[in-house]
Amino acid sequence: MMRKNVIMLAVAAAFILPGAAFASTNNVFAPANNKNDSGPILYGYAQITGGQQWGTSTNGSPTGPNGWIVGANRIRLGVKGQAVPGVTYNIEAGWDNAALSGISGNPSTPKGNLLNNGLGNNGNASIINAWMNYAPVPFAQLKVGKFKLPVGNEYVSKAGNTLPFVFRSMAQSLLPGRSLGAMIHADDVMGTGASYAVGFADDTSLDPYNAYYSGNNAAYYTGGGQGGFLNGSGNYIAFARLGYDFMGPLLKAEVSGSRMSLGAVPSAGLSKTAVYTWNAGIHGGLMGVHYAASYTNMTSGRSFGVGGYSNKGMLATDWNVGLGVNLHQMTLTPSWLDIEPAVRFDSFSINDHNGYDVKIDNTTVGLNYFVNPNNPHAAEVQLNYIIPTARQGNFGAGTMGGVFGANDAPINGAAYNTLMLQFQAGF
Numbered sequence: 297m298m299r300k301n302v303i304m305l306a307v308a309a310a311f312i313l314p315g316a317a318f319a320s321t322n323n324v325f326a327p328a329n330n331k332n333d334s335g336p337i338l339y340g341y342a343q344i345t346g347g348q349q350w351g352t353s354t355n356g357s358p359t360g361p362n363g364w365i366v367g368a369n370r371i372r373l374g375v376k377g378q379a380v381p382g383v384t385y386n387i388e389a390g391w392d393n394a395a396l397s398g399i400s401g402n403p404s405t406p407k408g409n410l411l412n413n414g415l416g417n418n419g420n421a422s423i424i425n426a427w428m429n430y431a432p433v434p435f436a437q438l439k440v441g442k443f444k445l446p447v448g449n450e451y452v453s454k455a456g457n458t459l460p461f462v463f464r465s466m467a468q469s470l471l472p473g474r475s476l477g478a479m480i481h482a483d484d485v486m487g488t489g490a491s492y493a494v495g496f497a498d499d500t501s502l503d504p505y506n507a508y509y510s511g512n513n514a515a516y517y518t519g520g521g522q523g524g525f526l527n528g529s530g531n532y533i534a535f536a537r538l539g540y541d542f543m544g545p546l547l548k549a550e551v552s553g554s555r556m557s558l559g560a561v562p563s564a565g566l567s568k569t570a571v572y573t574w575n576a577g578i579h580g581g582l583m584g585v586h587y588a589a590s591y592t593n594m595t596s597g598r599s600f601g602v603g604g605y606s607n608k609g610m611l612a613t614d615w616n617v618g619l620g621v622n623l624h625q626m627t628l629t630p631s632w633l634d635i636e637p638a639v640r641f642d643s644f645s646i647n648d649h650n651g652y653d654v655k656i657d658n659t660t661v662g663l664n665y666f667v668n669p670n671n672p673h674a675a676e677v678q679l680n681y682i683i684p685t686a687r688q689g690n691f692g693a694g695t696m697g698g699v700f701g702a703n704d705a706p707i708n709g710a711a712y713n714t715l716m717l718q719f720q721a722g723f
Contacts, residue, residue: 335377341722388425449577467614470594473503489541569597584625616642657686
């Protein structure tokens with residue numbers, strides 16, 4: 297009997313001890329309160345989106361063929377956690393613009409899905425976030441890596457899977473988006489309700505189709521030295537953000553801004569200048585009612601876009617206001633009918649001081665349905681109808697991309713009446 301017990305103990309130890317050693321060093325299932333290891337946590341979501349437009353004639357031309365198109369607005373998969381106490385990380389990949397509906401445009405030139413206005417990496421996987429955050433003290437944390445630059449109220453305060461509308465506002469065309477850099481920041485400075493962020497970023501990894509993207513403004517992100525990316529061009533982005541929590545969830549306000557230098561291009565007769573953006577916004581809500589409003593202004597000493605490049609400069613603005621009312625949170629509907637009507641007005645204009653002066657307004661009427669009120673964004677359905685209440689200027693019938701590089705609507709803008717239906721699932 298003794299020999300049998302010894303054998304059983306040895307067998308048990310062969311399984312238990314290696315597992316215990318593994319758990320003490322790299323246990324991915326460790327509880328969140330384990331101060332030595334609180335991750336990694338796998339997360340992600342997918343948004344499957346359908347769209348249909350009407351009235352797509354241009355300048356009186358006959359209306360072309362119209363039909364329903366289905367694709368993926370966003371597909372995201374990431375991992376986040378705490379490396380050691382005070383050091384957190386987040387690595388997120390995106391398959392935005394995934395070609396789930398086959399080809400579009402010219403059949404001989406597959407382009408993938410264009411429902412998200414050409415953002416993403418043409419349906420290929422790309423790392424959209426890869427950052428580490430060092431927090432020796434909570435009021436002066438250091439974030440380094442690729443992340444959203446903290447410019448733009450809606451862009452910063454709302455993640456892609458928590459948006460009350462399928463698309464963001466058209467102000468995204470005027471923001472720097474994501475890039476590689478470093479910033480000092482804090483969400484709440486010593487309990488005062490104030491938040492801030494200040495830092496700089498390079499212009500090598502910016503999101504496409506906005507005013508800061510090198511393909512639009514003729515910025516050169518590498519210098520003339522060895523190996524290209526071993527030597528930058530000096531076109532850095534400086535940015536800052538200041539926010540204040542006035543009344544808890546009821547009212548939060550912020551101002552933010554950014555500046556990127558644009559090097560001279562002697563061969564094109566372009567002098568050295570810069571791109572500036574500033575944004576002011578408020579958001580909040582209570583008991584099922586939530587709202588957001590913001591104003592964004594972008595100025596540049598260099599004109600770029602449809603009219604080409606010049607030293608005459610340009611001005612672009614966007615202002616938008618949105619309101620949503622969750623009927624279940626207001627106790628007007630049962631839990632199985634968690635619905636939220638929402639409406640937003642978004643006005644975008646651009647003038648390159650060279651004869652290109654356009655304006656487009658979008659009114660979006662939406663209805664959101666959340667399958668589980670206790671975890672609303674794990675499974676939801678969004679229905680949007682976008683009405684272009686003003687459309688002045690040279691908007692063509694091509695793909696929606698960036699107004700800075702084509703005769704099309706700005707990012708997230710609809711030049712024609714548009715119906716969108718989106719299904720979302722996440723974990």
